[in-house]
Amino acid sequence: MSDNRAHCVVRCLEGTVRVGEVLTVLELADGTRHDVSLTVAQIMRYGKPMTWFDPPHGALLELSGAAVGLLAERSCLVAPSSAD
Secondary structure: OEOOEEEEEEEOOOOOEEOOOEEEEEEOOOOOEEEEEEEEEEEEEOOEEEOEEOOOOEEEEEEEOHHHHHOOOOOEEEOHHHOO
C-alpha cells in the first residue's frame, strides 16, 4: 500500500464489481464497520486487465482512496447498491 493505493486479492460474493465503482462500506473481520470511499481503479484476472467480474470469481483489485490504510485480511467491502 502506498499513495492511497492498495492491491488486494478478493472474491466477489454478490453483484458485479466494475472498474470505477466506489465501495462505501468496509467491514473488518471483528465486525467493525467503517464508511469509506474506495474506488476500484483496476481489475486483473489471470494476469489480464478486466472491466468487471462477478460471483463466484476472484480477482486482484487495485483500490484507491484515503481509507486504504484500514484494509486488513478477511475484510469485506460493499458497494452502495448492496450496503443495506
